[in-house]
Amino acid sequence: MTAGGPGGPGSEIVHGFPHLETVRSAVTALFKRLSYDTVATFPASVLPAEVAFGDEEDLHLGVQRVARAMVRHLRLPDARMIVAFRDMRHAANVELAAGPEYFIELNARFKNHRKDIGAALAHEVMHVYLHRLELSFPGTRDNEILTDTATTYLGAGWLLLDAYRENGPFSQKLGYLTPEEFGYVLAKRALFFGEDPAPWFTSPQAYDAYRAGLARARRDEQQPPLAAAGWAGRRRYARDRRAALSPRRDPLAAPATPDDGYAFEGRAPLRVSFPCPTCHQRIRVPVRGRLRARCGLCRTVLDCDT
Numbered sequence: 001m002t003a004g005g006p007g008g009p010g011s012e013i014v015h016g017f018p019h020l021e022t023v024r025s026a027v028t029a030l031f032k033r034l035s036y037d038t039v040a041t042f043p044a045s046v047l048p049a050e051v052a053f054g055d056e057e058d059l060h061l062g063v064q065r066v067a068r069a070m071v072r073h074l075r076l077p078d079a080r081m082i083v084a085f086r087d088m089r090h091a092a093n094v095e096l097a098a099g100p101e102y103f104i105e106l107n108a109r110f111k112n113h114r115k116d117i118g119a120a121l122a123h124e125v126m127h128v129y130l131h132r133l134e135l136s137f138p139g140t141r142d143n144e145i146l147t148d149t150a151t152t153y154l155g156a157g158w159l160l161l162d163a164y165r166e167n168g169p170f171s172q173k174l175g176y177l178t179p180e181e182f183g184y185v186l187a188k189r190a191l192f193f194g195e196d197p198a199p200w201f202t203s204p205q206a207y208d209a210y211r212a213g214l215a216r217a218r219r220d221e222q223q224p225p226l227a228a229a230g231w232a233g234r235r236r237y238a239r240d241r242r243a244a245l246s247p248r249r250d251p252l253a254a255p256a257t258p259d260d261g262y263a264f265e266g267r268a269p270l271r272v273s274f275p276c277p278t279c280h281q282r283i284r285v286p287v288r289g290r291l292r293a294r295c296g297l298c299r300t301v302l303d304c305d306t
Contacts, residue, residue, distance in 0.1 A: 013166065013173050016180055017216060019145050023181055024280040026137070026149035027188065031279045031297050033135045039298075043193045045155035046073050048200050051118030059111060066118050067104070070125040073156060079128055083121070085111055091174050094124040096131045115202075119163040119174050122156035123147060144176040152177075152185040158197045161186060161206045179205065183213020191217060192278060192298075220277040225262060227290065227303040234305070237262065241287060244270055272306055 031039055050069040053062050060083075067081040083104045091110075095103045104124045110117050126147050130136060135150075137143045151157040161182040163174045173179060186197055187210065201207045222228050224237035244264035262274040270287040279298035285291060287306045294301050 013164075013171055014178050016178055017184065019177060019181055020184070020216075022137070022142050022145045023149050023177065023185060024275070026146040027153060027185070028280045028297070029135060029137075029146065030150055030153060031281070033133055036297065036299050039154075042154045043195065045158060045195060045197060045200075046070070046118070046122070051159060053114040053117070059114070062114070063106070063117060063121075067121050067125065070118075070121050070156060074125060074129045074154070076125070076129060076132070079125075079132075081121075081125065081128075092120040092124050094127050096127060099128075099132075102128050116159075116163040116172075116174065118156075119159035122151050122159050123175060126151040126154075126156070141176065148175045148177045148182070149185050151175075152182060153189050155189070157182060158186055158200055161209060162201050162203050164206050164209060165203050166205050179209035180212045180216070183210040184216050185213070186210055187214035187217035188278070190214070191221075220275075223261060223274070223277070225272055225274060225285075225304045225306045226277065227305045229305070240264065241270075241272075244287075276300060276302070 046069065050073075051066050063083045064081075067083055071077070071079050071081060078100045080101045081104055082101055083106060085106050085108045087108045088105065090107065092104060092106045094105075097103075104121065106117065106120055110120060130147060130150060135146070137146045148157065148160065151160065157175075160175045160177075161179060163172060164179045164182070165172050175182065177185070183206075190196060198207060198210065201210070222230055222233070224233045229237065240262075241264065245267075262272055264287070265271045265273060265284070271284050272287050273282050273284045275281070276283050276295040276298060278300040279295060281295060281297040283293055283295055283302070285293045285304060285306060290303075290305050292301055293304055
């Protein structure tokens with residue numbers, strides 16, 4: 001049984017980017033398991049109208065309708081979600097059996113907070129999707145981070161971010177990522193697909209978290225040896241390149257990797273490796289000035305100044 005993330009009303013909400021490396025590994029794993037061709041078939045997110053509840057809509061019929069929308073979005077035509085409510089600590093959980101029927105339990109509080117049912121179901125249906133792909137990370141925490149990341153990158157995770165609210169004594173966050181990490185993955189998706197999720201947010205705190213995540217995602221595109229790197233980064237890169245070319249350097253020594261991720265390897269010819277700003281797969285190119293590199297995993301073409 002897999003459990004949905006903590007973060008119900010009154011829970012302490014962590015901020016910042018404490019899980020960033022796991023999030024990046026999750027994006028890489030998603031591209032590796034699905035391939036660029038499959039990821040590229042998710043250009044459109046789940047729309048607000050698909051998960052909204054009408055004022056007079058029956059709760060259980062509405063829950064089944066939203067669950068079917070998630071199944072449709074992830075193209076799981078032979079998966080049937082049976083949803084029930086009960087009192088529990090977590091937001092939701094799903095029983096991962098062989099299928100085609102999967103049993104999802106939602107926290108009973110969602111009976112009175114229907115707006116967030118779509119977010120909870122998005123996470124649980126993604127568990128089913130990843131289970132069928134046989135894609136997982138070791139350990140509960142990392143596996144839940146993978147699930148949050150995949151949900152967001154494939155177009156349903158904006159709902160999880162929009163469920164984040166801090167209003168006086170009331171606070172709520174669904175999922176294991178921080179609000180800013182949700183914003184970061186959502187920004188990665190927006191930059192990859194050219195889709196702006198900002199108009200869908202009903203929570204002002206969610207919009208702020210998205211902007212913070214977008215700023216962090218843009219920093220990934222401004223790290224050396226990318227040509228868009230800032231002056232300080234280019235200066236640091238030039239200093240490290242001189243050190244790598246020094247005749248006193250041991251070419252067999254393990255390369256020192258600075259915080260921004262690049263590392264020099266070998267000597268004749270000298271090469272530099274660095275993470276792709278889109279999928280974080282490492283790319284290796286020769287050190288020879290301006291060049292263009294193409295990531296073999298996500299097919300992003302990068303302007304570099306090596």
